[in-house]
Amino acid sequence: MEIRTGRRSDAADVAALHAESWRKAYAEIMPSSFLAGPLLENRLELWTRRLDEPHPGAALFVAEEAAEVAGFAYVIPQSGGRLLLDNLHARPGRTGSGIGGRLLAHALAWAADEHPDSSVYLEVLRANTRAIAFYERHGALRTDERVCRFEEGFELPELEYTWPVASPA
Template identity: 75%
Template structure:
């Protein structure tokens, strides 16, 4: 993302987004939180899309916890949640093309690249992104067998 956004309005932008998500949650959205030793170790957020799929909109491990297995466990729980709450629906995500570590993670966990485009961000910039999908039939399988 542009350095001006990262060093500027990023915090306020995310604070506003999460304030809305937590205080006025979408009825069919889900938040999966990993807690370890009494502190939040990571989270995943999913929301249904108008096209009938479920969007894995966020999946984050706490800094310093990447590579510890938290992400894989979060992903398995997120996919299991999607299969239970939105049966028969594909789960998709969008990832910046430059985020090669995340791309490798999703591919290791069974996601299939289903699109490539330029993402238009509401903050006024564009970046190349990829779309990955877990097909509905594979979601329960991926959620039970994925390993970090």
């Protein structure tokens, strides 16, 4: 497996994996009408925009295996100096195979190199217990709790997890 920087030509593959991942991971969490709706089209619009007009300092990392996108991670600088790990997905059916761990390690190493004074955080739906366990195993600390409001008109409780800035040795 190779982890590389994402490129414009990855938009469709990343969007398809993103939609597939949400449909699998959130089947019992998000409204079925949302997951059965135009999710793929929505994700394609998002990734096309993100890759055509990149946010300054943002980075997409793609795990590729046998010419297939096996996973991806997206990190975006936020106001206040923190970095948001906005997406971390492994292809459904491949979770637990190390893809997520390798992508996370790659993203955190990139953040330490490119933004050495910035902590990395993410937001995860409270009901996504498998993801929460993964983040906790990989050193993330719960730092906040709130409600996530979706444009489609529903709300779900979410947690924030943070990897603090490494202290100098």
